[in-house]
Amino acid sequence: MSASQTNRITGKGLIDRRKPLRFTFDGKSYDGFQGDTLASALLANGVVLTGRSFKYHRARGILSAGSEEPNAIVELRAGARREPNTRATMIELFPGLEAHSQNRWPSLKYDVLSINSLLSPVFVAGFYYKTFMWPSAMWEKLYEPMIRRAAGLGRASDEADPDTYDKSNAFCDVLVVGGGAAGLMAALTAGRAGARVIVCDEHFDLGGRLLSETQLVDGKPAHDWVRAAVAELRAMPEVQILTRTSVFGAYDTGTFAAVERVADHLPKPGVHQPRQRLWRIIAKQCVLAAGATERPIVFGNNDLPGVMLASAVRTYINRFGVMPGKTAVIFANNDEAATTARDLATVGVRVAAIVDSRPQPSAAVRDAAKTTGARLVSGVVADAKGRIAVKGARIVPAAGEAFDVSCDLIAVSGGYNPNVQLTTHQNGRPQWNETLAAFLPGSSPKGMTVVGSAKGTFSLPDCLAEGAQAGAAAATAAGFSAHVPQVPKAEAESYGVVPMWRVKEAKHKAFVDFQNDVAASDIDLAEREGYRSVEHVKRYTTLGMATDQGKTANVNGLAILAALTGKSIPETGITSARPPYSPVSIGALAGHHRGKEFKATRLPPSYYWAKEQGAVMVEAGLWMRPQYFPRAGETDWLETVTREVKTTRSAAGICDVSTLGKIEIQGADAGTFLDRVYINMFSTLGVGKARYGMMLREDGIVLDDGTTARFAQDRFFMTTTTVNAVKVMQHLEFCHQWHWPELDVQMASATDQWAQYSVAGPRSRELLAKLVDAPFDISNEGFPYMAVAEITVCNGIRARIYRLSFSGELAYEIGVPARYGDSLIRALMAAGQEFGALCYGTEALGVMRIEKGHVGGPEINGTTTAADLGLGKMASTKKDFIGRVLAGREGLKDPSRPALVGFRPVDRSARLRSGSHLLPKDAGNFASNDQGYLTSVAYSPMNGHWVGLGLLSNAASRMGEIVRAYDPVRNGDTLVEVVSPVFFDPEGERLRV
Amino acid sequence: MRISCPYCGERSLDEYLYIGDATVTRPDPAGANAQADFYKYAYERTNPAGAHKELWYHSAGCHAWLVVERDTRTHEISSVETAKDVALKRNVAKGGA
Numbered sequence A: 001m002s003a004s005q006t007n008r009i010t011g012k013g014l015i016d017r018r019k020p021l022r023f024t025f026d027g028k029s030y031d032g033f034q035g036d037t038l039a040s041a042l043l044a045n046g047v048v049l050t051g052r053s054f055k056y057h058r059a060r061g062i063l064s065a066g067s068e069e070p071n072a073i074v075e076l077r078a079g080a081r082r083e084p085n086t087r088a089t090m091i092e093l094f095p096g097l098e099a100h101s102q103n104r105w106p107s108l109k110y111d112v113l114s115i116n117s118l119l120s121p122v123f124v125a126g127f128y129y130k131t132f133m134w135p136s137a138m139w140e141k142l143y144e145p146m147i148r149r150a151a152g153l154g155r156a157s158d159e160a161d162p163d164t165y166d167k168s169n170a171f172c173d174v175l176v177v178g179g180g181a182a183g184l185m186a187a188l189t190a191g192r193a194g195a196r197v198i199v200c201d202e203h204f205d206l207g208g209r210l211l212s213e214t215q216l217v218d219g220k221p222a223h224d225w226v227r228a229a230v231a232e233l234r235a236m237p238e239v240q241i242l243t244r245t246s247v248f249g250a251y252d253t254g255t256f257a258a259v260e261r262v263a264d265h266l267p268k269p270g271v272h273q274p275r276q277r278l279w280r281i282i283a284k285q286c287v288l289a290a291g292a293t294e295r296p297i298v299f300g301n302n303d304l305p306g307v308m309l310a311s312a313v314r315t316y317i318n319r320f321g322v323m324p325g326k327t328a329v330i331f332a333n334n335d336e337a338a339t340t341a342r343d344l345a346t347v348g349v350r351v352a353a354i355v356d357s358r359p360q361p362s363a364a365v366r367d368a369a370k371t372t373g374a375r376l377v378s379g380v381v382a383d384a385k386g387r388i389a390v391k392g393a394r395i396v397p398a399a400g401e402a403f404d405v406s407c408d409l410i411a412v413s414g415g416y417n418p419n420v421q422l423t424t425h426q427n428g429r430p431q432w433n434e435t436l437a438a439f440l441p442g443s444s445p446k447g448m449t450v451v452g453s454a455k456g457t458f459s460l461p462d463c464l465a466e467g468a469q470a471g472a473a474a475a476t477a478a479g480f481s482a483h484v485p486q487v488p489k490a491e492a493e494s495y496g497v498v499p500m501w502r503v504k505e506a507k508h509k510a511f512v513d514f515q516n517d518v519a520a521s522d523i524d525l526a527e528r529e530g531y532r533s534v535e536h537v538k539r540y541t542t543l544g545m546a547t548d549q550g551k552t553a554n555v556n557g558l559a560i561l562a563a564l565t566g567k568s569i570p571e572t573g574i575t576s577a578r579p580p581y582s583p584v585s586i587g588a589l590a591g592h593h594r595g596k597e598f599k600a601t602r603l604p605p606s607y608y609w610a611k612e613q614g615a616v617m618v619e620a621g622l623w624m625r626p627q628y629f630p631r632a633g634e635t636d637w638l639e640t641v642t643r644e645v646k647t648t649r650s651a652a653g654i655c656d657v658s659t660l661g662k663i664e665i666q667g668a669d670a671g672t673f674l675d676r677v678y679i680n681m682f683s684t685l686g687v688g689k690a691r692y693g694m695m696l697r698e699d700g701i702v703l704d705d706g707t708t709a710r711f712a713q714d715r716f717f718m719t720t721t722t723v724n725a726v727k728v729m730q731h732l733e734f735c736h737q738w739h740w741p742e743l744d745v746q747m748a749s750a751t752d753q754w755a756q757y758s759v760a761g762p763r764s765r766e767l768l769a770k771l772v773d774a775p776f777d778i779s780n781e782g783f784p785y786m787a788v789a790e791i792t793v794c795n796g797i798r799a800r801i802y803r804l805s806f807s808g809e810l811a812y813e814i815g816v817p818a819r820y821g822d823s824l825i826r827a828l829m830a831a832g833q834e835f836g837a838l839c840y841g842t843e844a845l846g847v848m849r850i851e852k853g854h855v856g857g858p859e860i861n862g863t864t865t866a867a868d869l870g871l872g873k874m875a876s877t878k879k880d881f882i883g884r885v886l887a888g889r890e891g892l893k894d895p896s897r898p899a900l901v902g903f904r905p906v907d908r909s910a911r912l913r914s915g916s917h918l919l920p921k922d923a924g925n926f927a928s929n930d931q932g933y934l935t936s937v938a939y940s941p942m943n944g945h946w947v948g949l950g951l952l953s954n955a956a957s958r959m960g961e962i963v964r965a966y967d968p969v970r971n972g973d974t975l976v977e978v979v980s981p982v983f984f985d986p987e988g989e990r991l992r993v
Numbered sequence B: 001m002r003i004s005c006p007y008c009g010e011r012s013l014d015e016y017l018y019i020g021d022a023t024v025t026r027p028d029p030a031g032a033n034a035q036a037d038f039y040k041y042a043y044e045r046t047n048p049a050g051a052h053k054e055l056w057y058h059s060a061g062c063h064a065w066l067v068v069e070r071d072t073r074t075h076e077i078s079s080v081e082t083a084k085d086v087a088l089k090r091n092v093a094k095g096g097a
Ligand SMILES: [Zn+2]
Pocket: B005, B006, B007, B008, B009, B058, B061, B062, B063, B064
């Protein structure tokens, strides 16, 4: 045994003494053993002061031995893996573990800010609301940084998280939450019936309290029975055991969320090992065996290091072989005092006094006092004494004078709160039980059975029996034939709790919520100020709102409030517990969805070719598209884009347009269907032709636009914009399945099936002629504007060709099966070389559409009608279509609605900015003068100056007017002229040649 | 939440998209009060606490629109039908189609 572990008990505990581990706390080295938690190892080394409290910087130690710990909150690890606010009681010791206390400066022992204790009147209930109100600028500059530093919630690492996190789905017949006595019996019983069972336990070993108590099960030490039970479970092929796994949420349809700490007990995760794994468990049945949490009693200085829950005292002794003190005072309102006294005495701790707050100490306690030689007092511990650790207790007997007892440990038990949280996640309301002085599960979610101490069953034989029954019932409900086995023998225990919430004789601050530093006096104050509802008191005082979710605080706080208001506890009510039951790292929730992997990345068919050319890529939704293709010597993007536009308009330019949504629409009624979703007619479209169409939402606002081609009487091919591809598909399916299911029409997305390139420019026909297989006639006569055809290219590759133009040039789109996309771009570029053809990106595409006044995403923005975009006349009056009726509303026909026009700067050298607001020329910069805004702008190489599209009130009557484009964000204030939105080739002569 | 798609079986909520009320039907566009009817259809919704019929879309599955009867308080689902079947029955009932 290491010399430093002065509190380690020889021959006791379930730790592995053959495996010593070295760790540091606040820079100092200590030794512990495999099987220790950080808390048990610190106690073994005599470290009782583990941190300072949140508001008052009071000295705090280890209160519990489980996930309810509100005090021993530390920063774990260093560097990128540094994690604040971890519970020392849940951290497994590993070699080289490095932990630091929180909320202290400059050192734990001499904390300057513990002066906050002197300022405590400032930090009373509602201090956030009272102290830091005025003026508001002070909040940002002074109060918040001050609170953050002083109230130290620990420091998160500034570095990127180096670990990975996994997500898994699991399906089972029976989920058992908690691997204590009841949970193990349930799992064994269901598992023996052949059910698929998942057992989750938040600790690293199954067994629960059986690992912490000295009881016998079937005549053997309880942990031996646990070992045998676990071995039997492990041998069952359909049983999965998840240790270090907290089930933190219970949802509908038997869905549970759990987080498994896969590698938190290792110095760092192994290669390809995730740090944590988020489980979604779908269970037909659930047995909730989550145990119970012991509650403290609210007495003076009850937060001093050395005040510890009685159950934790027994855990440290029996499970970890650690003596948590030398001289103990036990303060309890139930028979746990007796067990605790015996366990302490067995390992040589002197039990100075047992203080029993009940009117009559029970026979069990009287007996324990006699065996351990403890002084039995009927009364209360009013105050713990000591500055940074317990030095004694001030005891007030029921009859007689107060007196002091020296001690370094006060073991306290205020009774148990069943861990009912998972029963409340779907609005279940716990029920108050007067006999047990505790909330028990009310209604629990469908398929969930609560057993053991989570249900208020505190005696071991009953827990075992309930577990067995619930396991059999759950397996049966899941369709297995199960029977209740012989339950192992164990001795019944007494409990006999009589409520004792708050010691009125306390002279010092008495804490209710340790983690948030909420004292009983804060609840007094809240009540005096008129806060009577438990939900209000919670928020006003912050009771139960820390990361421990008030596991040790809520019921005590509630009982204190009930006493103050003269109501019963059930009348006072209980606050709702919501997921997560215990803290979950954001990393686990994100899983692999981080950075580039946050969403899928879609690559257009020419992606790899474009990368070879040195294209600059841009994210467009999920797509990575070439934005422009810079060449050596070009100094900025505008120079490149200008060249791309000029070359396309003078020779030929190729652009990958595969990202457009593509939908096959087939069936005898396909034309009728399109008539109903587009504002214009498609049933009249000739075979071998394409038409531009626009569709609306039912409220009359434009949904999307694009061209649709007809390849046969019953076969159409629709294109949508890139961004709306999914939305339009969903819309079409909705219209068909919900509005007009009788129509004979079928549709399928073909976006990923076709690689499609636009080939534009005066030389585009010559270029394509080299690839199109004979005898297809690509001439203007043979294949005029808006014609479409199914052909072959490059010696027999199936292809579709469309004479469409977005750029305003003579242009084609050519589609081939996606697997030929890479070959086709290479073939096109090779064929285009002699004509000086280039490939252009999304920037040039945008510039050319703005030059032509075509609407795009900034104009089809969810607020504009077809009329707003100057396309109102497209709407057919011979038919109904989605959005027709509501587009006819008066407000949407108002001529003062901003409508699409073009703009050019009066000073031709001025730059335009999209988003600039349009104001009358001499009007002030007031919102009331706002008449619209610029939606899209570009430097037009063909005009030699900036041009813009925008939406302007009463646009039709304002051609030639000068207005201001006002852009306060970028200090822009430019006079612009209202012009036609078509800036280039207004007659459209170039595309019909 | 888990929804049993008539085509794909019981699948997780993440595979579905929600659009809302399945108790409203697109009005007759030729009706005398078409504009008022469409206004109600597009905007007016009850917000029941309890059983409600809703349209869900199996977007990451078979692309079927479904009419799901769900208790808005508990997420308990009492029935799932394809929207197409519901719509066909509705149209027959109206004497249309
Ligand atoms: Zn489906």
